[in-house]
Amino acid sequence: MKKIFSRPRSLKKAVFHYCPGCGHSIIHRITCEVIDELGIQDRAIGVPPPGCSVFAYYYFDVDMVESAHGRGAAVATGIKRAHPESVVFTYQGDGDLAAIGTAETLHAANRGENITAIFINNAVYGMTGGQMAPTTLLGMKTTTSPFGREDKYEGHPIKMSEILAQVNGACYIERTAVNSPANIRKTQKAITRAFRNQIEGLGYSLVEILSPCPTNWKMSPVEAWQWIDDVMSKEFPLGLIKDTTGRGDAH
Amino acid sequence: MTGNAAIAEAAIRAGCRCYFGYPITPQNELTEYMAAHLSRREGCAFIQAESEISAVNMVYGASVAGARAMTSSSSPGISLKQEGISYLAACQLPSVIVNMSRGGPGLGSISASQSDYFQSTRGGGHGDYRTIVLAPASVQELADLTRRAFELADKYLIPVIILGDGMLGQMMEPVEFKHEAPSALPVRAGALRGAKGRHSRFVRTFTSNPAELEEVNWSLFRRYQLIQKQEASCENYLTEDAALVVTAFGIAARIAKGAIKQARALGLRVGMFRPVTLWPFPSEQLKELSKRAKYFLDFEMNMGQMIDDVRLALEGGGDVSFYGRPGGVIPNPTEVLRVITRVYHQKGLNQ
Ligand SMILES: Cc1ncc(C[n+]2csc(CCOP(=O)(O)OP(=O)(O)O)c2C)c(N)n1
Ligand code: SF4
Numbered sequence: 156m157k158k159i160f161s162r163p164r165s166l167k168k169a170v171f172h173y174c175p176g177c178g179h180s181i182i183h184r185i186t187c188e189v190i191d192e193l194g195i196q197d198r199a200i201g202v203p204p205p206g207c208s209v210f211a212y213y214y215f216d217v218d219m220v221e222s223a224h225g226r227g228a229a230v231a232t233g234i235k236r237a238h239p240e241s242v243v244f245t246y247q248g249d250g251d252l253a254a255i256g257t258a259e260t261l262h263a264a265n266r267g268e269n270i271t272a273i274f275i276n277n278a279v280y281g282m283t284g285g286q287m288a289p290t291t292l293l294g295m296k297t298t299t300s301p302f303g304r305e306d307k308y309e310g311h312p313i314k315m316s317e318i319l320a321q322v323n324g325a326c327y328i329e330r331t332a333v334n335s336p337a338n339i340r341k342t343q344k345a346i347t348r349a350f351r352n353q354i355e356g357l358g359y360s361l362v363e364i365l366s367p368c369p370t371n372w373k374m375s376p377v378e379a380w381q382w383i384d385d386v387m388s389k390e391f392p393l394g395l396i397k398d399t400t401g402r403g404d405a406h
Numbered sequence: 407m408t409g410n411a412a413i414a415e416a417a418i419r420a421g422c423r424c425y426f427g428y429p430i431t432p433q434n435e436l437t438e439y440m441a442a443h444l445s446r447r448e449g450c451a452f453i454q455a456e457s458e459i460s461a462v463n464m465v466y467g468a469s470v471a472g473a474r475a476m477t478s479s480s481s482p483g484i485s486l487k488q489e490g491i492s493y494l495a496a497c498q499l500p501s502v503i504v505n506m507s508r509g510g511p512g513l514g515s516i517s518a519s520q521s522d523y524f525q526s527t528r529g530g531g532h533g534d535y536r537t538i539v540l541a542p543a544s545v546q547e548l549a550d551l552t553r554r555a556f557e558l559a560d561k562y563l564i565p566v567i568i569l570g571d572g573m574l575g576q577m578m579e580p581v582e583f584k585h586e587a588p589s590a591l592p593v594r595a596g597a598l599r600g601a602k603g604r605h606s607r608f609v610r611t612f613t614s615n616p617a618e619l620e621e622v623n624w625s626l627f628r629r630y631q632l633i634q635k636q637e638a639s640c641e642n643y644l645t646e647d648a649a650l651v652v653t654a655f656g657i658a659a660r661i662a663k664g665a666i667k668q669a670r671a672l673g674l675r676v677g678m679f680r681p682v683t684l685w686p687f688p689s690e691q692l693k694e695l696s697k698r699a700k701y702f703l704d705f706e707m708n709m710g711q712m713i714d715d716v717r718l719a720l721e722g723g724g725d726v727s728f729y730g731r732p733g734g735v736i737p738n739p740t741e742v743l744r745v746i747t748r749v750y751h752q753k754g755l756n757q
Binding site for chain 1: 412423424426452453455457458459460461463464465466467468470471472473489490493497597599600601602603606607608609610611612720
């Protein structure tokens, strides 16, 4: 019998601690598949954040270093500058990348740091128990926006990808989702491109991934997938946001 | 050469190829020197970061990748670096952080001050950790201790703070560098460079198991004990026959030396005990000295911080007076001489 589905080599044999239906598990898996495909397991250095994915180093079978909350882009910069042959990626939540780490992210992008950012937008702070994130949608109730997010009081959901697209050093930015097999495949392609850009020395790449958090959205995994289609992707439209690589193989 | 430039040159000669900083007076010459020497050079990294927070985290990244890395700042910027220093300590990443300190609190003043003693010697950030703290008192010593800082950082896998001040950083003195810059250093064992020919590794601080973290704290503590035993250093100046010993560090010790010379000319038996390492504090050496000398005058450019360590070292054994000038006011030797003379007479040491 032919084996058609197995664990990627750069994914450790471990049981994910993520909630059922959580997007982190899917994104870990496809990122590892990309690392395998590109043959960079022995060059990759990952920088996971505080957040639900804080234990990512238990799953990724590549060198990894924990970052302080939000500082991933700076840590990755230090690694890449000290050891340019490595392939460095950050793995960051929306609180991490779009709130506390905004400055680090924006300036790493602006310097055109040759790194890859995998940005998980689940519209909440997962790890700390479902507080409002910078990406929380208007009207959405969280533990710290109990009346529903309202622009007058809590501001609008921030669109980091569109902001980062304004920055010259960023060469590739795409927003995808992991709420259907087709979208998962697109996400995997985008991650591949984001790594490939780095390998080719093209500059800062970021893939923003709309990712379900059924637990804090208080939905079933199926409802969460649907909600990404019906609501979340209306605020955060999927697709290519920026590409100056001139490769033109975007999908 | 200015003190700031001397640190930069000494760092390069110690094999530091990665520097990350953010402008702040009075240490800008250091960052500028690094910009001139490390940017656009193969195998080197210089970044003017977007903040001190970023700069220290770049050091963290470069250090985890095995490089000798450094950042520098002055007091307000050092406050911002504390989160990063805590992570560096937790992950046991060798690194050098220079603080050319200035008056505080707040934005304070850009003038030399010593008000960051507590912050430097008590860890500074969150968590139960220490950093080695070196306190040079001349431009030559800035250069020598910068080299020493990198060696100690590598030896004990620890962040090392060089605590200078605005005056030391900006003053010009002749300086001799005893070493040439190495072409390349071997990559430190344990560095993350990609899992080539070995299993993947990770560096982290977080654990969901307090018992595991307790063990981490114990192992750090054991290393700190070793450092305390092996690395405490000090300078004794005219202490053999001293009836009154001035305790002072860094630039204050420099000023005190001038005052002590004048006091000696007046026939007063005054000497000085100067810690070169602020952490570990040379407690044993001071305790030893207190067998001969009973009267101490602690002089600092703050409201009295090192005096706590002086008292702890003396274990209630000595008579300790204090003179301090905070806020970036730089007292001159004549002023300190007046204090020395007053204390000398008050304590009846002229009899
Ligand atoms: C300096 C600091 N502040 C706050 C925290 C607490 N904290 C840990 S993770 C996190 C945010 C998690 O949200 P996100 O980045 O969106 O990731 P997710 O858990 O949703 O994957 C916060 C606030 C911290 N670890 N460090
Ligand atoms: S809380 Fe949300 S983001 Fe965190 S593991 Fe659970 S589903 Fe995933």
